[in-house]
Amino acid sequence: MASRIAVEHLEHISQKFGFGPTNLEPLVQTCMTTLSSKIVNRCKRALAEISVKAVLSVADLERKYVNLDLIKVEGKVGGKLEDTELIYGITVDKDMSHPQMPKQIEYAKIAILTCPFEPPKPKTKHKVEVDTVEKFQNLRQQEQKYFDGMVQKCKDVGATLVICQWGFDDEANHLLMHRNLPAVRWVGGVELELIAIATGGRIVPRFQELTPEKLGRAGLVREKSFGTTKDKMLYIEQYANSKAVTIFIRGGNKMMIEETKRGIHDALCVARNLICNNSIVYGGGSAEISCSVAVETASDKYPGYAIRAFTDALDAVPMALAENSGLQPIETLPAVKAQQIKENNPHFGIDCNDVGTNDMRAQNVFETLIGKQQQILLATQVVKMILKIDDVISPSDY
Template sequence: MVANLGGQPIFILKEGSTRTRGRDAQSGNIAAAKAVAGAVRTTLGPKGMDKMLVDTIGDVVITNDGVTILKEMDIEHPAAKMMVEVAKTQDDEVGDGTTTAVVVAGELLKRAEDLLEQDVHPTVIAHGYRLAADKAQALLKEMAIEIKADDIEMLKKIADTAMTGKGAEAAKDKLNELVVKAITMIADEDGTVDTDFVKVEKKVGGTIEDSEIIEGVVIDKERVHPAMPKKVEAAKILLLNAAVEYKKTEVDAEISITSPDQLQMFLDEEEKMIKGLVNKIIESGANVLVCQKGIDDIAQHYLAKAGILAVRRVKKSDLTKLARATGASVISSIDAIDTGELGKAGMVEEKKVGGEDMIFVTDCENPKSCTLIVRGGTEHVVDELDRALEDALRVVSVAVEDGKFVAGGGAPEVELSLRLREYAASQEGRSQLAIEAFATALEIIPRTLAENAGLDPIDMLVELRSEHEAGNKTTGLNVFDAKPEDMLAAGVIEPLRVKTQAIASAAEAAVMILRIDDVIASSGSGGPSPEEMAAMGGGMGGMGGMPPMM
């Protein structure tokens, strides 16, 4: 970037920096964003395909999940990174609909490009898009149908829709049941659902059908000592966040021992200390000890003698789940153990799952925490199952929290498109062009569903439009029979928040990218220094271009 002052050039940016302005900057950013949307577009819908991602060290991820694909891809272009943010936001807020959000954002930018060529100013387009997004939110709320937390059949259909098109489809009836059971089990009385209390434990081996729900907590650990009981009934569980080891001094201290009997006394004293700690645990009446830190070898011996089943180095998150499931408190000091703070469970036992020992804490009185054990033939299958389950769990929890859902299969998008066109006609000025562009952009969802199923997108869209114009608001695309169908009757439904969040974040990202008219990229530090370039013969000053897109 150079300023000219009386014929004397003044360098403002450091050498090698590049600046792209005006239409060039806009078209560059839009092209990058469209390329990201194009990358995930083929994964949308029940007939969407999967992507295989291989990283620098050769690890393979096979997935259909939009946000996973974008996170795994090494994206460099700044505008493309904004699209990844859209997917991440959607994933954090709702857990599903990531591909929808990115595809809609890409299409909004594509439509904006056509308007820019007709000399419509970017801020006019941005204003129109904001109006359209607000109107779309209001229309979606009108379309929404209420759902109760105890409507198990409807919740299963919501889980079913979230899993369709993913690797879990083969056994989705079984998995839907597990998901809905898990969410209804952990839901609080006030309707809030924290999916952190559903633990998903992956184990390679067996088939998808072997997946099961444990009403309680499963810890991927084994007993610390073989002499301990494998099974404890009517368990009193002590959750300890302190080490069962002798205390080491905080300050540097030296003990000078001058004779062998002093050394023996020192060792005896250490053992006595540990025995004292174990006795406090025994006196509390606990017969199961779950410890977040270490358990000394001598302590293990005494605990085993007392018939206590102990587990060590358990994750903090597992302790929290155990506390919720058994009604125990996590105790931070052995001196502060109180019998009233112990948890209760009908059964604690060590079982083998997929060749590994795991501790099962089950038969709790009111387990507000549970574990899903996911099984599958290979690691890739299990990982993709895990992602599908996470999506389904989040979606069902959102439906329970909000109590609202809409039809799926492209039905809300076609309906919104029609209503927004009517709304555009009521607006004045050029912003109505932007609202129309927004309406057209939303049709990318049914179009993509049709394309991914190998159907003619134009024929399908025309049929869908005529159905909606006739007042059939819940008609979407049945990609299996290649015809419009009432999605409500077919059981293809999604939580309202999936749609509202996708449209809101897509519109925000599109507006943000549209408003950029100047990209100033400082030179990457990875390139040669000016001195090196001079030594190489100069003439290479134009190399510090935009970073590569992907």
């Protein structure tokens, strides 16, 4: 009951957040708020802009739906954090299978294969006896003919790039290069799926099923080298029929990249929440204090210890904020609560940054309504689960 009152009150004190295709600044500011407390806060503006652009690239604004699976977050050690970029496409941590294959393909038609690009091996235990040169030559010619047929099949359907889940040997690689068919091998299953979604292609499990309609299309496929290192990556970008994007993070060490990934994930979720529901509540514990006052007022109508205990639980958040900011929690919290009641203003919270004002609206500290409501609802669910447990049997009782 207390949870319901708090969630409804949040709806009551929330405000609509205005942004549009031409005015993305409010979204960027919100994501910057998320990144302020992270290690990456020196680049928060650039990372916030990247996060907003990524979410808007994959968002369905009519349905107010964002599929975050279409945003791939990749990282590579080396370079500065400022080198982090948004790629309107997919990156694959592979390079062309032969060094003499073209490094850039425009208007690529991509065959996405999960079948091995080599002659089939018998499933049963087998032994081939080759006792003459003629037999060996014959065997080799048969293999080459089989492989030529595979390459020709790809050529006939119009493929200009082959992406294969399995590998192929040096001879196969050599033949592919001579037949002018660039190829990438050992690409993982998850990456294959993303490439298929992004390019509008179909994953082909057998060569017999390869048709022109199943090819993926990309405006540009290019191989990129990183500085003086031998690291190379394949960029598949510029396509019209899908929306998958990649945020490519650079950093001095692995820890920095992992921390940036976590920060960007938070920023993506905040931008997603605002696109799904553009209502916000103000932070700094102001929303919790306001809900606490509302639940306390309602406790006269619904008397009970549980309702009163719920108000104490809501007060724990601003009290922890005050304590962590070096303020006197027992003095600060009642003062802010009294200010909220006196001025009937739910925007007053804990002045964590020592700006000189408790008005979170003036400090521009806010969070999404969806996120705040979910916090209260989930916390209530957990408490209800714990309360359903009557007794715990431990081995020491026997």
